[in-house]
Structures are given as structure tokens and as C-alpha cells.
Amino acid sequence: MKDILKALEADPKTTPDQLATMTGKSVTEIKQTIAKAEKDGTIVKYKTVINWPKAGEPEVDALIEVKVQPQKDFGFEAIAEQIYRFAEVRSAYLASGTYDLALIVTGKTMQDVATFVTHKLSPIDGVQGTATHFLMKRYKEDNVIYDDNDGIARLVITP
Amino acid sequence: MADKSHNFISRRAKNIPPSGIRKFFDLSEGVKDIISLGVGEPDYVTPWNISDAAISSIRKGHTMYTSNYGLLELRQELSRHLYKLYGVGYDPDKEIIVTSGASEALDIAMRAIIDPGDEVIVGDPTYVAYIPCITMPGGIPVPVPTCMDDDFEMKASEIEKRITPKTKAILLNNPNNPTGAVIKKDELLKIAALVKEHNLVVISDEIYDQLVYDGAHTCFASLPGMKTHTITIGGFSKSYAMTGWRVGYICAPDEIIEAIMKIHQYIMMCAPIMSQIGAIEALKNGDDTVAEMVADYNRRRRTIVAGLNNIGLECHDPKGAFYAFPSITSTGLTCDEFAEKLLVEQHVVVVPGTVFGQCGAGHVRCCYAVALPDIEEALVRMGRFVKKYGG
Numbered sequence: 001m002k003d004i005l006k007a008l009e010a011d012p013k014t015t016p017d018q019l020a021t022m023t024g025k026s027v028t029e030i031k032q033t034i035a036k037a038e039k040d041g042t043i044v045k046y047k048t049v050i051n052w053p054k055a056g057e058p059e060v061d062a063l064i065e066v067k068v069q070p071q072k073d074f075g076f077e078a079i080a081e082q083i084y085r086f087a088e089v090r091s092a093y094l095a096s097g098t099y100d101l102a103l104i105v106t107g108k109t110m111q112d113v114a115t116f117v118t119h120k121l122s123p124i125d126g127v128q129g130t131a132t133h134f135l136m137k138r139y140k141e142d143n144v145i146y147d148d149n150d151g152i153a154r155l156v157i158t159p
Numbered sequence: 160m161a162d163k164s165h166n167f168i169s170r171r172a173k174n175i176p177p178s179g180i181r182k183f184f185d186l187s188e189g190v191k192d193i194i195s196l197g198v199g200e201p202d203y204v205t206p207w208n209i210s211d212a213a214i215s216s217i218r219k220g221h222t223m224y225t226s227n228y229g230l231l232e233l234r235q236e237l238s239r240h241l242y243k244l245y246g247v248g249y250d251p252d253k254e255i256i257v258t259s260g261a262s263e264a265l266d267i268a269m270r271a272i273i274d275p276g277d278e279v280i281v282g283d284p285t286y287v288a289y290i291p292c293i294t295m296p297g298g299i300p301v302p303v304p305t306c307m308d309d310d311f312e313m314k315a316s317e318i319e320k321r322i323t324p325k326t327k328a329i330l331l332n333n334p335n336n337p338t339g340a341v342i343k344k345d346e347l348l349k350i351a352a353l354v355k356e357h358n359l360v361v362i363s364d365e366i367y368d369q370l371v372y373d374g375a376h377t378c379f380a381s382l383p384g385m386k387t388h389t390i391t392i393g394g395f396s397k398s399y400a401m402t403g404w405r406v407g408y409i410c411a412p413d414e415i416i417e418a419i420m421k422i423h424q425y426i427m428m429c430a431p432i433m434s435q436i437g438a439i440e441a442l443k444n445g446d447d448t449v450a451e452m453v454a455d456y457n458r459r460r461r462t463i464v465a466g467l468n469n470i471g472l473e474c475h476d477p478k479g480a481f482y483a484f485p486s487i488t489s490t491g492l493t494c495d496e497f498a499e500k501l502l503v504e505q506h507v508v509v510v511p512g513t514v515f516g517q518c519g520a521g522h523v524r525c526c527y528a529v530a531l532p533d534i535e536e537a538l539v540r541m542g543r544f545v546k547k548y549g550g
Contacts, residue, residue: 156197
């Protein structure tokens with residue numbers, strides 16, 4: 001099971017045939033394992049990591065710290081949901097420490113992100129304060145290191 | 160350039176045959192979309208915790224020589240590590256030397272035990288450095304053929320046929336480069352019986368010890384009565400993806416270590432201290448990363464072996480290291496022609512089997528420490544190639 005998940009995490013395009021070869025299991029067994037993992041939520045989603053600026057599509061990301069007032073009976077859940085439902089919010093986490101929610105918000109421009117904060121996020125009842133950090137350079141995402149090439153390559157043939 | 164009449168070059172150096180892989184560097188120069196299965200090292204970079212430990216030590220000013228034996232902490236960790244994995248107890252004070260890679264270990268071990276005329280039994284095909292390391296101190300290599308029908312396992316019966324009064328040592332490489340073969344425990348026990356009967360030394364190069372995929376590795380020194388007959392060589396290059404760090408080790412009874420030390424102290428002094436500090440971190444906190452890498456190599460191993468067999472290049476199941484060693488006889492080409500044409504026509508690099516000995520004829524070495532998509536693409540290109548020549 002772990003073997004299959006590891007292979008799919010590295011490359012979601014890996015076919016059941018390929019998985020069967022690389023794990024020594026039958027294709028049927030692979031298909032059953034995947035179906036079960038998809039059904040019970042072990043496999044959440046098959047995702048593609050795209051370097052959008054490289055594709056000529058400008059993108060601005062911001063890490064936003066949000067201080068909120070937890071609500072009676074709901075704690076942080078209701079207000080968190082009210083926030084993470086916005087399409088601009090790419091990721092949302094409940095965090096320990098000096099603030100409560102950590103958001104990654106994406107827009108085409110800095111103005112997009114600023115507008116989201118001032119018009120949508122801050123006015124929500126229970127949001128006590130925000131701190132917006134625009135992300136200036138992406139070094140690594142989902143285990144992928146960007147531009148990780150300084151020109152020193154492995155030799156093509158060694159003993 | 161030196162005048163040839165000066166004859167500056169020693170006979171010993173002249174007698175070392177040129178490397179069979181040099182020309183592939185020239186052939187691959189400038190070719191853009193090369194996929195190389197020709198390497199002998201992991202495609203991973205060293206796990207960051209190891210690099211970080213070494214970098215921190217440099218920042219702290221740890222830039223000096225170490226004891227000739229290596230840092231005591233590293234020897235203690237090695238002793239623990241080998242005991243934990245194989246149940247072999249080596250005394251960190253007297254039975255371990257940290258070397259600049261397993262390559263140095265092999266060289267100094269040979270120099271310490273071989274007198275001119277001594278015969279050393281060695282597998283064929285075998286790692287390229289073995290024969291020169293035997294001949295340089297005057298030893299005579301005695302190749303033991305291995306073949307695909309036996310999954311390239313070195314057989315005690317074949318060794319026995321070649322033992323003479325001049326036989327001094329057996330050089331084992333388990334798991335094997337280039338074949339990926341692993342010698343099974345029952346066969347190792349038969350070899351151990353020969354070692355005892357004829358009072359031989361075994362140089363056991365176990366650099367790929369942690370890269371085994373089917374069952375556990377057997378350390379030769381762990382077999383009954385064999386510790387006193389064995390020089391165990393290992394290193395960090397393959398298991399921990401640390402090839403460029405040049406750090407390995409040699410473990411043996413103290414009498415042999417003493418002799419090896421006399422050579423090590425004058426030719427190398429010590430392994431680089433930062434590499435030794437990295438190696439300590441590898442032993443202390445590297446198990447999980449090694450397990451992840453081994454699981455990944457195993458997926459690639461199954462993919463390449465199945466793929467090679469599918470395209471008509473018969474391949475045994477290599478149980479260790481990260482090499483497949485398929486037969487290419489179905490193409491009607493020699494292994495040298497196969498490798499050269501494959502590079503020129505399909506931009507895939509493999510190593511001709513004869514580089515590793517006569518028994519490598521008709522085979523090529525394909526390293527699968529290569530990203531899976533590249534392995535798949537290499538198999539597609541090799542499939543086209545085999546169709547053209549064999550179809």
C-alpha cells in the first residue's frame with residue numbers, strides 16, 4: 001500500500017500497469033487498492049504543481065496571519081470555514097502561536113490580494129486582525145525545489 | 160610533452176589497461192537529450208541533515224586532520240551499526256579504519272596482504288578497480304566465471320577449482336557491481352568452509368550492503384569463524400548517496416588493521432574530517448532516509464527488469480545494488496557495438512559488459528538509480544533499437 005501511494009505521490013500519472021510492475025502486485029490488486037484509497041480519502045486528490053510565472057501567467061501569493069475570536073459551540077471551525085470557502089484562499093491552517101489561522105491567498109496582482117483582505121476577510125465578524133506577508137520568491141513547493149540547477153551535472157558514465 | 164625516449168612511465172602503470180568507458184565521454188559530448196543508465200552512483204543528493212552537519216562543523220572550525228584511524232565517534236558509531244545490522248563486533252579502537260571511500264580501502268587492503276606472485280580469486284564480471292588493485296602490488300588475479308543461468312552468483316564449487324598453493328585471498332563483491340547479484344547465505348557458508356580449509360583471507364567489499372531487495376544482506380565476517388579471516392570493506396557512497404564525500408571504512412582483526420594502517424597513514428593520512436562528521440550523522444539519523452531510497456530503487460528495479468525483458472533483452476532478477484545486467488545477444492551485436500550505437504542513435508548510455516571482465520561479454524550494465532520517467536523513456540528508445548537490430 002505504502003509503495004503504491006509513494007509512487008503516486010511522486011507521479012500521479014503512473015498507470016496501474018506501471019504500478020503493478022514496480023511493486024510486483026497484480027493490476028487488479030493495484031486497482032482495488034487505489035479505488036479503496038480514493039474512496040476512504042487516503043488519496044485526497046491528484047495534483048499538478050505548476051510554475052505559473054514560467055507559463056507567463058502572473059501570480060501573487062501572500063501568507064496571511066489571521067487573529068479570530070472563536071465562537072461559542074463552534075470554536076474556530078465556523079469562522080475558519082467562512083474564510084476558507086473563498087476561492088482566493090488556496091490553503092488554510094489552524095495554527096498555534098500568536099495568531100490563529102494561516103492562509104495562503106493567491107491573486108493575479110498585489111491589488112487583488114489587498115482587495116480580498118480589505119473587502120472580504122477583514123469585515124468578517126470575529127476577525128480581529130490580519131497581517132499580510134507577500135511571498136516574494138518560491139523556493140520549494142510540495143517537495144519540489146524550483147530552479148535547483150547550478151549547472152553541475154552528474155557524469156554520464158562512471159564505473 | 161615529455162620525450163618518449165626518457166621512458167618516464169613505470170611498467171606497472173603501463174600495464175594498467177586503459178578504461179573501457181573513456182570513449183563514451185567523447186561520444187556523449189554535446190548530445191542534448193541523453194539519458195544515462197551508465198552511472199555508478201545514486202541520483203539522490205545527500206540527505207540534507209548529513210550535509211548540514213558537515214557544513215556546521217566547517218563553520219565551527221573543524222577543518223584539521225583527524226586520527227589516522229578516523230574520528231573515534233565515527234568508529235564507535237560504525238561498530239554499533241555493524242553489530243546492530245549483522246551481529247559482528249568490531250573494536251572501534253583497534254579494528255576499524257575510516258578511509259577515503261571504499262576505493263582507498265580496497266587498495267590499501269590489497270597492498271597489506273599481497274606479495275608478488277600471490278593469487279587472488281575474483282569474480283568475473285567484476286568491479287573495474289579490482290584487477291588493477293590486485294596487480295599493482297604484484298598479485299595475480301584468478302577470475303571465477305559467473306553466468307546469467309546462476310543469476311551471476313559466485314559459486315564455491317567454481318572457486319574451489321581455482322585454489323592452488325599460491326592462492327592468498329578471495330575478493331568478494333556482495334552485492335555485485337555490475338550484475339546486481341547477491342550471493343546467498345548457503346553459498347557464502349560453502350565459501351567460508353573453503354576459506355577455513357585453505358587458510359585464505361577474504362576481502363569482502365560490501366559497499367552495497369544496504370541496497371538489497373529480497374531478503375537480508377549477509378556480512379561475510381558474521382559467518383562462524385570468519386571474522387578472523389575477513390577484511391570487511393564498506394562505505395557511505397551508495398547507501399547514503401555520498402559518492403562525492405569520499406568516505407568509507409575497513410574492518411578487520413587488529414593484526415591486519417595494523418598492517419593496513421602503516422599504508423593508510425602515509426598515503427592518505429586520514430579521510431576528510433567534514434566527510435567523517437557527515438558520516439556520523441548518516442549513521443545516527445539516516446535509517447529512515449535509506450529505507451525510503453531503497454523502496455524507491457526497488458520500484459525502479461522492477462520497472463527496468465520487466466521493461467528489458469519485454470523489449471527482448473533477457474535480464475535476470477538482480478537482488479542488490481542498483482544495476483540490471485541484461486543480455487544483448489538477441490541483437491547480434493557485441494556489447495561494445497551495442498553500447499556505442501545505442502548512444503549515437505538513441506542517446507541512451509549503458510556500459511558494455513566487457514569493461515567488467517570477459518564474462519560480461521554479451522551484456523550491458525544499466526544503472527537504475529535514475530528517475531522513473533527517464534527509465535521509461537530509455538526503455539522506449541532501447542525497444543526501438545532492439546527492433547531495428549534484432550527484429
